Amino acid sequence: MLSRDSKAGIHLHYEFEVQGGDFAKAGTASSRVKRILQQIGTDAEIVRRVAVACYEAEMNVVIHAHHGTVVLDADLDSVRVTVADEGPGIEDIELAMMPGFSTAPDSIREMGFGAGMGLPNMKNCSSEFNITSEKGVGTTVRMVFDNA
Amino acid sequence: MLDEKQTQNYFHSVHLAEDKCKGCVNCIKHCPTEAIRVREGKANITEVRCIDCGECVRICPNQAKIVVADSMARLAEFKHNVAMPAPAIYGQFREGTKPSQVLATLLTIGFDDVVDVAFGADIVAKRIREELEKPGEIRPLISSACPAVVRLIQVRFPNLIEHILPVITPMRLAARIARTEAKRRTGLPDSEVGIWFITPCPGKVSAINESAGFTDVCVTGAIPIAEVYPLIREKMVRDPEEIDRLVSKLHRGSGLGIGWGRSGGENQSIGGSKQIAVDGIHNVIQILEDVERGKLSEIDYIEAQACVGGCVGGVLTVENSFITRRRLRLIAAEAAEEIERVENDPLAKEALDHEAWFAHDAPIEPRPTLKLDDDRAVAIRKMEQMEEILNSLPGLDCGSCGAPNCQALAEDVVRGLATEMDCVFKLRERVCQLAEEMMLLSEKLPPAMRQALKNKEEKNAPGADSEQLGP
Numbered sequence: 001m002l003s004r005d006s007k008a009g010i011h012l013h014y015e016f017e018v019q020g021g022d023f024a025k026a027g028t029a030s031s032r033v034k035r036i037l038q039q040i041g042t043d044a045e046i047v048r049r050v051a052v053a054c055y056e057a058e059m060n061v062v063i064h065a066h067h068g069t070v071v072l073d074a075d076l077d078s079v080r081v082t083v084a085d086e087g088p089g090i091e092d093i094e095l096a097m098m099p100g101f102s103t104a105p106d107s108i109r110e111m112g113f114g115a116g117m118g119l120p121n122m123k124n125c126s127s128e129f130n131i132t133s134e135k136g137v138g139t140t141v142r143m144v145f146d147n148a
Numbered sequence: 149m150l151d152e153k154q155t156q157n158y159f160h161s162v163h164l165a166e167d168k169c170k171g172c173v174n175c176i177k178h179c180p181t182e183a184i185r186v187r188e189g190k191a192n193i194t195e196v197r198c199i200d201c202g203e204c205v206r207i208c209p210n211q212a213k214i215v216v217a218d219s220m221a222r223l224a225e226f227k228h229n230v231a232m233p234a235p236a237i238y239g240q241f242r243e244g245t246k247p248s249q250v251l252a253t254l255l256t257i258g259f260d261d262v263v264d265v266a267f268g269a270d271i272v273a274k275r276i277r278e279e280l281e282k283p284g285e286i287r288p289l290i291s292s293a294c295p296a297v298v299r300l301i302q303v304r305f306p307n308l309i310e311h312i313l314p315v316i317t318p319m320r321l322a323a324r325i326a327r328t329e330a331k332r333r334t335g336l337p338d339s340e341v342g343i344w345f346i347t348p349c350p351g352k353v354s355a356i357n358e359s360a361g362f363t364d365v366c367v368t369g370a371i372p373i374a375e376v377y378p379l380i381r382e383k384m385v386r387d388p389e390e391i392d393r394l395v396s397k398l399h400r401g402s403g404l405g406i407g408w409g410r411s412g413g414e415n416q417s418i419g420g421s422k423q424i425a426v427d428g429i430h431n432v433i434q435i436l437e438d439v440e441r442g443k444l445s446e447i448d449y450i451e452a453q454a455c456v457g458g459c460v461g462g463v464l465t466v467e468n469s470f471i472t473r474r475r476l477r478l479i480a481a482e483a484a485e486e487i488e489r490v491e492n493d494p495l496a497k498e499a500l501d502h503e504a505w506f507a508h509d510a511p512i513e514p515r516p517t518l519k520l521d522d523d524r525a526v527a528i529r530k531m532e533q534m535e536e537i538l539n540s541l542p543g544l545d546c547g548s549c550g551a552p553n554c555q556a557l558a559e560d561v562v563r564g565l566a567t568e569m570d571c572v573f574k575l576r577e578r579v580c581q582l583a584e585e586m587m588l589l590s591e592k593l594p595p596a597m598r599q600a601l602k603n604k605e606e607k608n609a610p611g612a613d614s615e616q617l618g619p
Contacts, residue, residue: 027437035518038518039518040519040531041519041527042524044514051440052441052442055442074528121442
């Protein structure tokens with residue numbers, strides 16, 4: 001067994017690039033995240049929630065932004081997923097958080113995305129949810145999933 | 149964790165014929181669960197990961213992957229034998245061969261009775277329709293009919309177990325009906341009645357023999373379609389009156405039930421529009437990934453089959469699956485109305501009155517195999533090591549190390565099942581390094597010899613100089 005002190009330093013860090021507009025590869029980062037969490041023995045329910053939330057966040061980058069990164073940090077107690085993008089930013093976050101609200105154009109909706117459930121879904125899946133955005137610069141979503 | 153203890157509960161029908169295996173990399177590359185490793189020149193199957201889909205049986209160029217199933221010889225062990233042919237069997241014979249002919253012929257090659265699995269399918273379809281009409285919160289439901297898909301979910305998608313349809317397979321229901329009927333018709337105890345599934349695939353052989361998951365003891369064993377095929381061909385009953393006489397008492401399926409033997413047939417039999425049919429194990433994996441992402445919100449039901457084309461594509465069938473697929477489609481269209489006969493069959497009504505007949509015997513348990521260690525801290529450490537190792541590997545995924553790709557080798561190394569030097573490129577690198585070290589060492593001299601050499605050099609100095617100056 002590892003001592004308490006040595007356990008404090010146990011931490012995984014991964015970064016995945018996401019290309020805006022690349023629908024063919026969309027979902028790759030969240031698949032990798034899911035597999036890593038399964039390999040380190042994360043509780044199945046947490047894996048399920050991270051898989052859904054991370055995919056939604058990744059899709060938001062693909063749909064709305066030019067470029068973004070999915071960052072995974074996992075330690076003994078929790079899983080953190082941070083998705084930051086360089087994109088148009090969100091004008092009114094409160095409005096964006098409303099279920100059903102979407103700024104996705106029809107072309108995206110026709111592909112089955114942009115139903116306006118992305119952000120509310122991420123919030124529902126995570127134990128802590130934080131979103132910051134600057135118009136014309138980009139958006140960052142921070143999610144924490146407790147490994148309870 | 150992949151340890152010995154776990155393997156003992158899993159029955160497998162796919163085995164290796166060691167003498168035929170050349171240790172090539174074909175099977176390790178095609179295994180959807182990365183369950184095979186070449187060790188000491190032979191392809192070893194990691195039992196906890198194997199889902200008995202039969203992909204390796206299909207791909208092996210040396211016929212070294214074999215399916216161990218029951219044979220017709222076992223019928224001698226029982227007083228009364230009942231055949232349960234899988235729908236895929238009806239597509240194996242020449243164009244125009246009627247399902248009733250096949251059923252009648254089964255009664256002439258050693259079986260005393262036949263219960264058509266398509267009959268079970270017709271009844272199960274009705275039950276699934278009811279299930280889909282219930283306002284359930286778990287959608288999409290995933291068909292339980294293909295045992296390789298169910299195992300795939302247990303092994304690779306344990307999160308999706310709750311999506312598996314809570315209704316048994318047509319084969320299981322047919323078996324319950326067959327048991328009930330055999331008891332009534334013969335009065336024999338269960339131990340003297342043999343119930344035989346005529347199977348298109350190794351997955352069903354395993355599902356029948358396995359104790360975990362489905363503990364149903366109704367089915368005695370599984371005999372490959374390929375073994376029964378020549379016997380039926382030889383004895384095919386052709387006289388219409390004889391056929392009618394033989395099949396009059398049998399529980400036969402409709403064209404819709406028979407349709408279950410091909411991809412899309414199950415959905416057609418159930419009816420409705422919020423369903424999709426996915427065939428081919430790699431396509432099934434992709435769709436399950438999408439279910440995990442929560443992407444399939446508009447779909448209620450997924451008919452998923454490991455084999456391309458559905459059961460007709462099983463490795464224990466005889467005819468080309470694209471041909472059998474068409475034949476089953478024609479049969480389904482011709483005999484769809486026979487569903488009325490099925491619905492009026494008293495045993496079908498009796499089955500539908502027994503809610504318990506449709507329940508899985510045991511809960512379907514997760515069998516996760518990805519976890520690197522039970523201790524999360526150790527697992528995280530191993531994960532880090534794995535990334536380091538992976539970065540040092542060439543990334544060619546050549547398979548020469550015996551693992552299907554570099555990622556799998558890195559995983560095997562941290563699990564203690566392989567070493568980095570199993571990689572031929574790493575090995576060559578190391579040999580080069582050693583050769584260089586040897587060169588350097590060969591130039592080094594122990595101190596005692598160094599002085600002697602110095603003296604020698606001094607002595608020869610003028611000569612050496614003149615040599616350097618040249619003529």
